[in-house]
Amino acid sequence: MPDSSRPAANPAGRQGDPNSGLRAAGGAVSLYYCRRVARKRWRIIFFGLLVGVAAAATVTRVVPPEYSAQATLYLSSPGETDGSAGSVGGERLRNSFAWLAGGQHLAQAVVDQLGLHEPASAVSAKLASSSRPGTSLLSVTATDATPQGAKTLADAAAGALTRLVTQLQTSPPVTASVIEPAALPTRATQPRPLVDFGLGVLLGLLAGVLAAFVREALDRRITGAGDLTRLTGAPNLATVPHNPAASEPPSFAGPGRPGLAESFRTLRTALHLVDVDRPRKAVLVTGALPDSGRTTTLCGLAVALGRTGRRVVLVETDLRRPHALDHLGVGGGEVGLTSVLTGQVALEQALRTWSGSAVFDVLPAGPLPPDPARLLASRRMADLLAELRRRYDTVLLDAPEVPAGADAAVLGAACDGVLLVVAHGRTTRHQVKSALLALAAGRVRLFGTVLTMAPEPPGQTPVRIPEQAPEPSVGRITGTVPLDVIPSAPKSRTHS
Template identity: 50%
Template sequence: MTLHDYLRVARGRWKIVLFGLLAGMVTAAACTWSMPRQYSAGITIYISEQSGVNGISGPYQANPLPEQKVRSYTTLLAGTRVARDVANQLKLGKPADEIAGEISASGQPGTMLLTATVTDRSPLLAKEIADATGDAFTRLVAQLETPAANLPAAVSARVVEPAALPVDPVSPVPAMNFGLGVLLGLAAGYALALLRHALDTTVKSADELQTLTGAPNLGTIAHDADVPKHPLTVQEHSRSPRAEEFRKIRTNLQFIDVDRSRKAIVVTSAVPEEGKTTTLCNLAIVLARAGQRVVVVETDLRRPRAADCLGLEGAIGLTSVLSGRVTLDDALQSWGAALLDVLASGPIPPNPSELLASGQMANVLTELGRRYDMVLLDAPPLLPVTDAAIIGAACDGALLVVRHGRTTRNQLKAATSALDAVSARLLGTVLSMTPESTSNPYYEYYSALEETDPDLEGTAPIARIATGPRREPKRNGKSNGLLSGRLPVDALDAL
């Protein structure tokens, strides 16, 4: 992985990194609050060597104490022998090993000074142990350095700086604990983010989608939390970046199989809840606004949603036509002032797959293909049922909608295999519900444009479609005549 990849992981999994940071801070706070307060008291001991033939004593100044002696005195100062004498002197009732664990000793290089530091939960006890340690050590040095009876000791030790009563605790240190908690939390959070990234098999980029399917990616649709309430984005927010993405899909779709002027395309997905129905409805609107004759066919006979998305009645529709109860002309509904037509699902049948594979269904598709430039069929997901594959084999191709961060690579491969099994052509893919990016050039352009020209906000003026007027498909055997060619579209749709 490159540095850019690591940064992308941190940006994409920022919630995990933030969770690790917060966990580290909470842990540091809990440890700081629960740790017992420790107080330190220290003493300074001066070592002097006796000299002179007459027994006159004085400090040894020619050279400092040899390193071996310094290490020996340091070991003795923090050893169990001195700790045992301290325990007996203060009558602490603690074992010598425990007291020795509270004493630390060191020698100052180039000097004849030793320091002993005692750390304990009680500031008073720390001071008492430190003073007792100095007394016990000086006695031990005098005993060890006396060459013989009635002779002065060769080396003497004196406490030159007794212990002071500590006021502030030396442990815990909140600043250090919080700093360590932040660093460890960030490291743990990022490590968890890397692990999650390594284990994540979902599709998150258009390039990866194109590599896995071998089909071109026609566009990416950003996630919009308002879609469940207002699914027809291009109708209500015609200048949003999301609406512009549907126009890009429309343009790319028109360049696929340019020799065929009329197309029947099934819009499906690998698994449910990937946004195929809203994608189909918005795509149908932008195609119709470009002057094409469009019909939406609700072939999802298990959980139909297209009619509800468009605000139409679905009680009479495709199954009504297939069963012979009504004619195709009677089942078709006009939407948006005859902008496009819709063939709803009708009553949900017990045998959807058999109906969709019937000869009557083939006749309906043939008739719709004769009347319309674009027939868009909303089909169920490919993996749970075979309906979409059956319809795909009878159409000019399939458009596969893949949800960002949800559809896995295995599910995507299984979906494309289901289409290949029936020789259905995968025309392209749409990556839906991608994280919204304010760096979108279209978003930046129109945000700046609306700030300078408020008149551009709201509904665009009526514009004449460049392709000129078109005829409305016959209903009940009669033609309703020419449409005016003037539709409520925004300026971009007029191009």
Template identity: 35%
Template sequence: MELSDYIRILRKNWLVILLATILGIGVAAAYSYTRTPMYEASSTVFVSTQTSGTVQELQQGSSFTQSRMTTYANLVTTPVVMNPVIAELGLDTSASGLASVVSGTNTLNTQLITITVTDPDPVLAADVANALGASLTETVEKLETPADSTTSPVRLSRVRDALPPQTPASPNIPLNLALGGLVGLALGIGIAVLRSVLDTRIRTPRDIELVTDTPIIGAIAFDPKAKDRPLIVHDDPASPRAETFRALRTNLQFLDMGGRASFVITSSLPSEGKSTSTINLAIALADAGKRVALIDTDLRKPKVAEYLGIEGGAGLTDVLIGRAQVGDVMLPWGQRSMFVLPAGRIPPNPSELLGSQRMHDLLQSLEKEFDVVLCDAPPLLPVTDAAILAKATSGALVVVAAGRTNRHQLNGALDALSTVGAKVAGVVLSMVPTRGPDSYGYGYGYGYGYGYGHAVERGKAPNQAKTKAKKAAKNDEPRGARRRTSV
């Protein structure tokens, strides 16, 4: 993944990361405030030799004590030093129990031993540290006194007595909160990355590129009001979403399909927006002056007649079984050079009808009569209708719903087309978010709006362009207008 991918993951999962960070801080706070405060008191003992001779003797004495400093520091936690302290202070513990809260350390290259005691009671911690210093002094002098002498060559002196501390040494609340926040942040980022790795849903063009080298010829913006106005190019031609269909129209016209211009528009699964994409693309092509034939080849759940508001009782099925001529059931729509062939009645054998020679001949005759032929077909994974039909056309356009279709489903749909030898002309990414980390290429369109770009293209002011677009929409005939074609 590239840096932009990681940034997108962080933007997309910022709430998870924030909650994990807050949780980490909360756990650290709960731990810190439920711990018993512990106080540390320290006393310091200086170790020297009792010599009063030449410089050489003093150096030898200093080397002697340096070699013993570690041993003296370790004596602090031994029973011989601790038992007198326990007896003196009346502590309710053993030597091993007291040793767990006591430490003796020697700073490198010094003759100082620091005795540190940790206890919930700051006064007791200081008393124990001072008592241990005194006990260590007596013990060392006793151990270092030769058998034939009454004086020890080593002398320990307390140079700093322990005082009751004012603040606890632990828990260190600021440090714990910082560590908890860092752990929570790392956990949140880890969850975000893991979610991204395990999530195989297609959200951006980059996800499609991981599956296929087929060109992405369009990205249709998501519209929360799409159910209320499915024919966005007709209902609101000045909207940014309508402009995405015009961009799709432009890209489609640049495809090299060997002189043919018949396309099957399908998807991997239902509800990916293939029918509305097909109809809006047909309207956009007709607006550009193309003669467009729109055929509803979804003989299982036809939607074209419903969306366009036309009678769909007779249509493609009647033509394929020889009950009607195409010119009798193909209807014009609106003030455009766009003609619609509804699906007709749902047959018991849709796959056989779509793969028949009569269907093949129908497509050839429509390609001669129209500039572009668009076939709205069923999804590829549930049934084979679209794959069979795609082989008889110049290519298939596969609609992929962002955030719904996963890579395995898209790969299966493309395999279904390649198995029958059909050509995939391009992929159309639908329902693309216009804002957020998964948005793709709509900043310019939404910032300037279609009206401005349309006006610049025609050399008119923005308001004039919008007014003309609205008038054109009002002048369209009702959706149910019927007129026979010459086909």
């Protein structure tokens, strides 16, 4: 039966978005959140910058060059007095002539004068005019693909406009004269490489940053110990690195990879400090999804604990897909836990000793039953677990992933606590929340989480934790003696 006095696993529904606390804490913390997203999604931002630069380069290369030339005209009237240039009537005349400079009539006159083989509408699109407020000046601007073409078109439009003004009957009469012919342009107005590249860099960065924040908001995977801690409300006791180039599963017989061994020693030390009032612990290791590194964590923790001289037993309670014997290289799985529970063999006959880089006992799963949850919830399983608690300092049990059935909740309620294994970059927040809700329904205590398959930081030296980690003194026997060296009653040493 579950211990009602123990706090249950955090159902995670109270935590909400793991980034909400960051956003609500104020400007300084929001800046931290932005920096964290930038460090995490820098590839997306860099890709956006590259796209912006590539777009600017494409525009500079594809857009045909365009040149502009401008001619200036002076409008005068015989009856004009000082200051009349800024009068309302003079302003209206300048605006009217400016509109005429871009009209079809003036464009047709330019076509006829230059003998162009293009419609007046095309020429009209190349012409523009503007008046300068407070003056009697009118500017005519022409654009073309060549500098000479732009100059010729601007001069022709200015001449045609002077003739058009003369033809119009105004009162008082107005005359127009070209006071500044168009100069030959020396630089193209389009494209503008510096401006285009500047805009490309700016827009590319903005698009990259926006895409990074959108990706962060849509990404529901666990990608860091901080995210996992905020989501579960429990400490992350260790981060197990993953090296894709290394063999899988890892070997526990030799020294192994330094980073992997250090992570299990970190987990061992953290586990000792989780509940100091209970030096003899029964710990269940389960996962939030299949293939999350649960069995590797279980075996690595058993090796790390065995190296300290503690009496450790690893019980293979995953009665659906047991893999612990394969990781440890222990044979004889035909007899095991199910054989003991059904009364076919005694506990001493089912136990095996693993004496690779450490020494501890292993209780294999045995023949797989049709209904594992029912067998694990039986009275005989409770009695067996009580016997193992009496014999050993630490009892490690594994269970199928929480979504696979009720096995984890049943075993977790009978243990002191649970370690939830979460795979980096694979397990989603929804899967973690579902696992926590299932554990909380059985009043299971969550010791903490273990983040597995985390990328190894290049060139980073792990902090070494001594093999003989300090532990609470419980007046125990030092070491686990290999079973095959005891001539009779090989397991009696654990009854004291």
